[in-house]
Amino acid sequence: MTNLKPLCTAGAVLSICTMLILHAAPAQTLGTTPGTLHYPVAIDPKGIKTMFAVSFSKMPMDVVEESASIRWPLFTLEAHYGLPENFILNGRINTQIITNHLLLGGKWVYAPYERLHFSVGYDLAYWFGQLKQYGFNNTAHGWINYPNLTVGYDFGKVALSVKGELNIVTSHTLYADDIEVSTDQNFFNGGSFTVYLEQPLWKNTTVSLAYRSNFLKFYYPEWLLFPTINQFYFIPELEVGFRL
Amino acid sequence: MVFSPIIQWLLPTNTTYNNMKRTIALLAAIGISLASVYAQPSDSSPASATSDTLYSLTAYVSGGYVHNVSEFTISPAGLDRGGMGFAVRIMWKPEHLLRMGLETGRTHVYSVKQEGLQTAYGKTDVNMTLNATPILLVFSMSPFDNLDVYVGGGSAFLSSDAESFGSTSATSSLSGGAMAAVSYMRPLSDAWSIGGEAKWLYFDKYDDMVVSLQVMVSFRFLEY
Amino acid sequence: MKKLIVAQSLLLALFFSSCTNPADVPIPVFPQGGFLSQTYPLSAQSKAKLEGVYLLESGADKFGDRVVMKWAGDYLSVFTGKSVGYFVLKGGLLDSVVFLEGYWRYQNSTETGLAQMIVPRDEGGRYVVGDTARTGTLRIRGNVGSGNGVPDQPVVFRYERPITPSLLTKKFQIIAHRAGGRTSDHIPASENSVELIKITERFGSTGIEIDVRLTKDKVPVLYHDGGLNLRLTQKGPMVGPVEEYTLAELKSFVWLINGERIPTLEEALDAVVTQTNLKFVWMDTKTEQSGVITAYVPIAQKALQKAASMGRDLEICAGIPTQEVLDEFLAYPNYQSVPSLCELTPDNVRAVNARVWGPRWTQGTQNDQVRAFQAEGRRAFTWTLDDPRFIEQYIREGVFDGILTNYPMAVAYQYYIQ
Numbered sequence: 001m002t003n004l005k006p007l008c009t010a011g012a013v014l015s016i017c018t019m020l021i022l023h024a025a026p027a028q029t030l031g032t033t034p035g036t037l038h039y040p041v042a043i044d045p046k047g048i049k050t051m052f053a054v055s056f057s058k059m060p061m062d063v064v065e066e067s068a069s070i071r072w073p074l075f076t077l078e079a080h081y082g083l084p085e086n087f088i089l090n091g092r093i094n095t096q097i098i099t100n101h102l103l104l105g106g107k108w109v110y111a112p113y114e115r116l117h118f119s120v121g122y123d124l125a126y127w128f129g130q131l132k133q134y135g136f137n138n139t140a141h142g143w144i145n146y147p148n149l150t151v152g153y154d155f156g157k158v159a160l161s162v163k164g165e166l167n168i169v170t171s172h173t174l175y176a177d178d179i180e181v182s183t184d185q186n187f188f189n190g191g192s193f194t195v196y197l198e199q200p201l202w203k204n205t206t207v208s209l210a211y212r213s214n215f216l217k218f219y220y221p222e223w224l225l226f227p228t229i230n231q232f233y234f235i236p237e238l239e240v241g242f243r244l
Numbered sequence: 245m246v247f248s249p250i251i252q253w254l255l256p257t258n259t260t261y262n263n264m265k266r267t268i269a270l271l272a273a274i275g276i277s278l279a280s281v282y283a284q285p286s287d288s289s290p291a292s293a294t295s296d297t298l299y300s301l302t303a304y305v306s307g308g309y310v311h312n313v314s315e316f317t318i319s320p321a322g323l324d325r326g327g328m329g330f331a332v333r334i335m336w337k338p339e340h341l342l343r344m345g346l347e348t349g350r351t352h353v354y355s356v357k358q359e360g361l362q363t364a365y366g367k368t369d370v371n372m373t374l375n376a377t378p379i380l381l382v383f384s385m386s387p388f389d390n391l392d393v394y395v396g397g398g399s400a401f402l403s404s405d406a407e408s409f410g411s412t413s414a415t416s417s418l419s420g421g422a423m424a425a426v427s428y429m430r431p432l433s434d435a436w437s438i439g440g441e442a443k444w445l446y447f448d449k450y451d452d453m454v455v456s457l458q459v460m461v462s463f464r465f466l467e468y
Numbered sequence: 469m470k471k472l473i474v475a476q477s478l479l480l481a482l483f484f485s486s487c488t489n490p491a492d493v494p495i496p497v498f499p500q501g502g503f504l505s506q507t508y509p510l511s512a513q514s515k516a517k518l519e520g521v522y523l524l525e526s527g528a529d530k531f532g533d534r535v536v537m538k539w540a541g542d543y544l545s546v547f548t549g550k551s552v553g554y555f556v557l558k559g560g561l562l563d564s565v566v567f568l569e570g571y572w573r574y575q576n577s578t579e580t581g582l583a584q585m586i587v588p589r590d591e592g593g594r595y596v597v598g599d600t601a602r603t604g605t606l607r608i609r610g611n612v613g614s615g616n617g618v619p620d621q622p623v624v625f626r627y628e629r630p631i632t633p634s635l636l637t638k639k640f641q642i643i644a645h646r647a648g649g650r651t652s653d654h655i656p657a658s659e660n661s662v663e664l665i666k667i668t669e670r671f672g673s674t675g676i677e678i679d680v681r682l683t684k685d686k687v688p689v690l691y692h693d694g695g696l697n698l699r700l701t702q703k704g705p706m707v708g709p710v711e712e713y714t715l716a717e718l719k720s721f722v723w724l725i726n727g728e729r730i731p732t733l734e735e736a737l738d739a740v741v742t743q744t745n746l747k748f749v750w751m752d753t754k755t756e757q758s759g760v761i762t763a764y765v766p767i768a769q770k771a772l773q774k775a776a777s778m779g780r781d782l783e784i785c786a787g788i789p790t791q792e793v794l795d796e797f798l799a800y801p802n803y804q805s806v807p808s809l810c811e812l813t814p815d816n817v818r819a820v821n822a823r824v825w826g827p828r829w830t831q832g833t834q835n836d837q838v839r840a841f842q843a844e845g846r847r848a849f850t851w852t853l854d855d856p857r858f859i860e861q862y863i864r865e866g867v868f869d870g871i872l873t874n875y876p877m878a879v880a881y882q883y884y885i886q
Binding site: 061062063065066137176177179181182230231 | 551574576577578650651652692693694695697698699828830831832855858
């Protein structure tokens with residue numbers, strides 16, 4: 001049985017450190033937000049923001065068994081395109097070479113205060129995976145829906161955003177040796193909370209540090225591993241991103 | 245229906261562990277609130293850039309006492325949670341608030357020493373040790389003057405030695421690692437500083453956590 | 469101050485969300501042993517009368533349309549066709565009423581609860597406990613609950629027919645993976661433990677697959693993973709590969725995840741012979757050292773001799789999963805007479821004179837090849853099949869002689885419902 005206490009302690013430590021860190025961001029005139037990606041701020045129509053990120057997840061031992069619980073990194077390329085009326089079109093490619101996840105969605109930004117902003121959005125993703133080496137002959141694909149809500153606060157030199165999203169799988173199929181071993185449709189797969197800290201690192205390059213708590217029955221980057229268990233797993237993720 | 249499991253998932257559970265979690269969170273929030281009343285926001289930190297375009301590389305060397313705070317399901321007789329550890333860190337300090345760097349070192353995780361332990365297989369002396377060599381990517385910021393907060397993640401090599409029943413073994417494995425630390429440094433000169441650090445390290449392979457109090461010396465060896 | 473409150477609120481939201489408690493599935497128990505403590509044991513004749521296929525008159529939304537009931541020693545297992553659901557009940561009688569108490573569970577999730585039932589006197593109770601012929605309908609009425617809560621959801625089983633006799637005489641093997649399932653299945657005892665071997669028949673198993681490794685002093689033990697880890701063992705002082713430690717060290721300093729000790733192969737096989745009615749043991753070779761075959765074959769032979777002396781019907785086969793193990797097996801003196809199960813090609817199966825061929829289930833039903841082996845007097849077991857849809861398909865359309873599975877209750881349902 002996975003011992004979650006150390007992970008919970010890690011979450012607590014990260015939270016406390018972040019609170020301390022935010023003291024380094026004295027109240028100043030807004031300066032961060034043009035460089036941010038995740039902080040909910042409107043983009044000028046036809047404007048584009050892009051980011052490259054790398055994330056690492058820790059899988060439960062029940063799922064990975066003998067394999068390493070800290071998995072291969074997931075690489076992300078994300079772009080946001082400004083639309084009128086505070087709408088944003090967002091797209092994302094996540095890849096782990098044998099697994100790829102293509103996402104398209106939109107969100108609407110609501111800024112009731114100068115520094116406190118919200119956005120509500122909906123993303124739809126198609127993912128597919130294939131491994132036909134090392135004795136494997138497995139493929140998989142599926143569709144996932146991500147309704148989401150983000151709240152962010154601009155401290156001046158640091159922007160803090162928290163994003164909550166649900167994970168609803170509309171289709172999910174796994175093949176092994178050309179046999180369709182599993183197919184499911186329309187099930188609630190859980191959700192995630194992500195905290196983003198965005199700030200400039202050098203010159204005008206903004207870096208995003210994120211901690212994500214996933215609570216999922218099925219985690220697509222590790223589609224090869226998932227057993228036939230109908231329960232939620234806690235899968236923490238750390239992500240570092242750089243604005244392009 | 246999709247919404248029924250959503251609602252069940254969102255409802256809080258009522259367990260002793262969740263109550264403990266919430267208590268810790270509230271205490272942390274109260275502590276930070278009190279700290280903020282008396283804190284002065286920082287515009288700069290020790291050994292930081294002397295102009296907006298100045299970059300620097302600073303080396304930190306630290307060493308001190310390490311204590312294992314993991315929960316052992318089976319707490320063996322002779323378990324020694326205390327030991328020594330040291331670390332070396334190189335931090336790059338650009339013109340903004342965030343710093344980035346690399347850290348490595350070696351830390352004692354735990355050891356077990358027991359003489360004449362009686363078991364179903366006879367009497368034996370027991371000597372076991374687990375050490376860790378982390379390799380971490382580290383970020384830091386400075387919330388107050390001379391105070392730095394670090395968080396980092398990466399890997400760690402775990403090495404163990406065990407001797408009992410006349411048999412010795414040595415094993416090593418790769419683990420994930422994470423750290424968080426708070427350091428306070430007093431400048432001795434433009435380049436040198438001395439201070440101390442409280443650090444928390446986590447190695448995920450066997451769920452080990454250690455906390456450490458270390459003396460730290462830093463040297464800014466490059467500016468450009 | 470305002471920004472801090474905002475920050476703290478956001479971060480506390482993260483912290484509260486950052487953890488869930490691990491899903492543990494302890495077996496629910498009735499306080500003070502339930503009502504059964506006041507009843508008399510059922511005779512073998514009474515137990516036999518309860519076995520069969522039942523329709524669900526109430527509770528079909530939870531357990532499907534039909535269930536199969538079959539005894540494993542003193543435990544009545546009820547296998548359902550929904551969510552890999554099953555019951556484990558004990559029985560007793562009082563005044564011509566049969567009482568059944570225990571628990572139910574969905575094996576592929578964490579849902580479980582208490583179960584309490586009776587066979588009323590006038591709905592089969594007299595028939596079950598007495599010598600009279602059955603008149604009227606045999607019904608089992610009761611309630612199921614959630615967790616340790618009082619059972620309050622009605623279920624009614626109505627006897628439909630006996631289990632098809634040919635299914636009971638045919639030697640189809642329902643082989644439990646790792647002696648009964650995986651740690652992630654929240655099984656009540658640890659993988660590859662003697663404690664799990666003793667209870668696996670309650671899940672419908674007729675055989676087990678166990679994972680054998682060598683200690684540093686060449687003693688075969690049961691352990692699946694390459695190293696001592698937190699998936700299989702409680703956090704203790706020893707880490708690293710099992711092969712790095714002697715038996716004395718493993719027995720003294722390592723506890724499996726549910727508190728048991730790592731068993732030797734000898735202990736495990738002795739438990740199979742003396743404390744179960746299991747018919748088949750598949751010894752899967754899981755070691756990077758050489759010498760495993762040489763170490764465990766004599767132990768298996770000794771267990772078989774003991775089984776024969778007790779009149780036990782038992783087979784113990786050496787598993788050959790890889791080319792390396794095959795090469796070592798071929799070097800063993802008189803290997804042709806050592807019972808083996810070969811997972812490799814048909815040519816390899818014949819080369820080692822394996823009793824059983826073990827192809828992976830994703831290679832299909834392969835009926836032609838299976839029949840060819842059966843014509844040679846060999847058998848075929850497929851592995852590791854867990855999806856209930858494919859279990860049904862392979863039982864109905866395939867001709868395998870056995871299935872290795874983490875869900876023996878699902879295989880038992882699909883097999884005995886025929």
